[in-house]
Amino acid sequence: MQGVITLTVAFIIIRILGALYRIPLARMLGAEGMAFYVLPNQIYYLFFTLSTAGIPVALASIISEKIVLGQYCDALRTFRVARAAMLLLGLTFSFLLFASAEWLIKIGLVAIPETYLGMQVIAPVIFFAAVTAAYRGLFQGFRDMQVVAYSQVVDQVMMVVATLLFSYLLLPRGLEIAAAGANLGTMPVRWELH
Secondary structure (H helix, E strand, C coil): HHHHHHHHHHHHHHHHHHHHHHHHHHHHHHHHHHHHHEEEEEHHHHHHHHHCHHHHHHHHHHHHHHHCCCCCHHHHHHHHHHHHHHHHHHHHHHHHHHHHHHHHCHHHHHCCHHHHHHHHHHHHHHHHHHHCCCHHHHHHEEEEEEHHHHHHHHHHHHHHHHHHHHHHHHHHHCHHHHHHHHHHHCCHHHHCCC
């Protein structure tokens, strides 16, 4: 019950911060800049979903079951195999997004060419998010929800600060680059919220 309460409080804090930072970001970037910022996120979510596909939840379940049975070595072995798989999948899908950004624009799947930099900046996040997802599964399997909750809140705060700071600093170079900076700033939270 304590784990559920901890995660619920963390979730509420994360959602409030996630909603609030968009107000100053939208004022900085305007409607056009926000379009440049949001579209790479949608492409990212597609590639991230394909790279993880429920593995963290399954990993947490398997590890939890092995711990209940007292099979601690098997639980850690399961984690290591899952981490290696997530590393490979994350690397593959990161490369696919990075390499296909221009192609996605050329075929018309991505209708805004100015999102090219944003997609390339966000592509490496898939790798880090996939590997981190394996660690989330490990901690959830050990039922240590405080680590998960605290790291999510800290990452959300880092994301808010980095997104607004990168956007502000890069705004003089144009909306396209400022939006890509905002995508780069959202890096910490992406590995947490999946």
